[in-house]
Amino acid sequence: MRQLGTLAARHAERFAAAVRTRGIATDLRPEADGRVGVWINNEDQLAAARHEFEAFEAEPTAARFDSPPSSVAVDEIPSQPTKPGPLDRGPAWRRLPVTCGLIGASVVVCLALWFGNEWPGNEFGARTRQAMSIASYQIVAVQGLPRPEWDGLNDIRSGQIWRLVTPIFPHAGPVSLHLPLNMAWLWLLGGAVETVRGSWRLAMLVLVSAIASNLAEYYFDFGFGFDLANGLKSDVGLNPNPLFLGMSGVVTALFGFIWMRARLIPRSGFMMPRDMVVWMLIFLLACVAGMFGPIANVAHGVGLLTGMLLGAAPRLWRGA
The missing domain is CATH 3.30.70.2350 (Alpha-Beta Plaits)
Structure with a gap:
């Protein structure tokens, strides 16, 4: 519909x-x-x-x-449609299979990650984290501090291409709000895209934005912070690191996609309240400023730009 x-x-x-x-x-x-x-x-x-x-x-x-x-x-005409709309037909897993599948996979991976090591003689959680990361790694001590050690992206080059996508599933926790916040946004934004554009288009949008944001976050760091002892500090530049996780890059891509479709193609079936745009941009700037601790700012930014480009593509194509 x-x-x-x-x-x-x-x-x-x-x-x-x-x-x-x-x-x-x-x-x-x-x-x-x-x-x-x-x-x-x-x-x-x-x-x-x-x-x-x-x-x-x-x-x-x-x-x-x-x-x-x-x-x-x-x-x-009644205030509610006489026929069931796209959000009223059957259980959620039938209406929104990709959205529900992504949420379910994230929850299962996080449970394994958080509690998999609780069983005696089992390191399932640690193995799950290794399997989901963009590259397998070991934690070693460098000048008394733990640091990751890995062999670049050779795992992917050897055929483990799922690693380009799977970092979106693990989340920090279990006491962190990382997982519930990302899943709430995924339900809202992913559900909207899947309802209006269909499951396959949502799956492709998730795939493209996950690969783009994961690779960008792996290669680059970007952020600013301030503390009383050292004043303004920055972390900007080429600095490969496999220790990142979360669905945030995909979420910002979904946001950017809906934002551009609603703004540039009014008949697209999407809507994006101006207040939501303002608050999302404020949140992303606060992340860059370091107000929420270590954040995958590059994944946020690249995901947002990827979604905006894909959302604006029909208008850009016609205007070319």
Whole structure:
């Protein structure tokens, strides 16, 4: 199901009745601003429906849109859709399989990571962390401090390509809010993308943004902080490190994707409140400033840019 756009209430019923005679089924849903949202039920008819909608917007009184009046007047449209919408059909794991799968995988990996070493004689948690990292490593003491030691990205070059993606699943914890916050954002943003664009497109967006943000975070550090003893300090530059984890790069990519689609393609079916944009950008800047401790700032930034580029791609392509 996809939204074509919105019309004045007096025009929405006329358009729906006209395209119904052409075999195109629509849903009419009241919007908060008093207009009526027009939704197409069958995405196979999307191109034809958009053509009709654009023609109607250009000339709503054209004779081609004359048709017998519908038995339901516009002002009688219920405040809730009479048909179940895309968020109302069946259990969540059927409606949003990719979103639920990502959340489930993250929870399972984190439970193994956090509690896998509690069983006597078992180092399952440590092995899970090694398997999920972008590179296998050992912790060694350097001048009395623990440091990772690893052999670059040779694991990936030898065929372990899953390591390009799997760092998104482990999270800090269990007392940290890292996992619940990322999963809440994933449910909200990933669910929106999967509802509007479908499971395969969400899966591809997650795959591309995970690879981009993981590689960027592996190779680069970026952040600023301030303490009373040393004043302003920075950590910027090329500094490979396999010790990063979390879904944040994917979450910021989903945010950037929805933001650009809602802003540049109003009929895309997405919406992004301005307040949410402001608070997300404030949060990302606070992370860069070191207010929340060690943060994968490069993954955040690259994920955001990746999502924005993919979200703006249709408009950029048409404008090229």
